[in-house]
Amino acid sequence: MTPVMHDDEVEVPPALVAELVRTRFPDWAGLPLTALHGTGTVNAVFRLGEDLVVRLPRRPGPAAQLPAELAATRELFGRTRFPTPEVVAVGDPGAGYPFSWSVVRWIPGTPADEVGTADAQDLAADLAEFVRGVRDLSLHGRRFSGDGRGGDLHRHDGWVRECFERSGELLDVPALRALWERYLRLPHVSADVVTHGDLVPGNVLITGGRLAGVLDVGGLGPADPALDLIAGWHLFEGAARERFRAGCAGGDLDWVRGQAWAFVQAVGLVWYYVRSNPRMSSLGARTLARIVADPLV
Template structure:
């Protein structure tokens, strides 16, 4: 994999991270530092010793969101029975690295993109419970704002069409284009709830066929309640997907819009990461295959 996935990303070599830890947290300087090579795309992640994780933004935009990400991480921690990241410490720019960074508690488990979860019904049950638990958090008067996933599907029309136009060698573009046209006719009638916002396989930890934890919670916030239903297509098929759907409850229209949000995310993953992160691209392609196999609109 080409380590440079974005034009504006900074390099985060292991030696630099070791120096940051040594300078800011000298008590941890002797702990083993190990780079984690996963499908993550906007943060460099290193395991520190047995119990800690160092997380460093690769891009200026992600770095600017770090305070909000830390606030969201603290908001969710301990609010469901499933482990989520715990903020242990925060570091400042230093040693040639221009952004703030964080140290989190390590959560044991295997990322779901490394195992077959298509028929994992117990995992589906657990993940639905997690989605309900997140929805139960207070909005504190907040409402969705911005152009990201979880608001108006129409705001993503240009991006989806661009991705499809450039994916003729990767996807069944005519079928996907026709499906997207139908997605755009879906009304948005449900009120915002708190959502995780990015339940892709790499953010779901599995252990013994059950949910061991959920990562990357910085997008926690108000959005279309259909948004977290993307996990139904990213992770499951057949009875397991139905188990997830039943466990999440809600309107039938939300379930259909959840498929539309999965489409939006997946089509971008396929094209954007086709050369720089094939593993992430393949996640999107698999999701789109599931969507085409079971179109709801």
């Protein structure tokens, strides 16, 4: 069974999911059901047959955001040349599970956190094309709102400092504190664009060294154009990172702010998931090591 990652998450065993599917979608009841143990932290994910994926929120907060997630998924589907999830159906609470849930189309490919991508220049070019394609989507008058990544770096200061306090035995906190102080002096001058919002390796699918698809698109929406540049630090090094940067065609300040957003995400992953999700914790540590080796401020 997957370790508990959050204090408020609900248990989602395979038998419960099978019962939900049988009750709500009886035509799919005979399909094999397989738990997918990736690095995701928001949803319990199960492959249903060959072509479907069942996604069930683990926590009340993400569950409340399911309508927005489905709308974002539909907004992006078919808008770039790279596959993204297609909403197939939505299920109701039941069988002791308290939230609505969704079924999306399966996308073939290997998650990038299961293969080496540091030098993957073709992948870097593809992912940059995806970032540009998402930016080209209409804002429809929307602007960034809320406290998540992609707005004002200063609003994350309390969280980052809490991470420092909890990471004394895991990271070189004095060096990271000094770097964070420099990030806080960065201006934010770019207008919002549409971003994916969470381009971590587990959401990037690869086939033959190329981008095969992008998952977890529920965070799609207006944000700092630098936000999706986190992929440059989570996934790439050296020439591959430079190819990603060039392909994204942003300014120098956006690139620096992209490093800052990667820092904000990574510093929380290390301590928070050190026991419950070691792969996510390792991602955070690896990303921070890349940033410290090449600080842009």
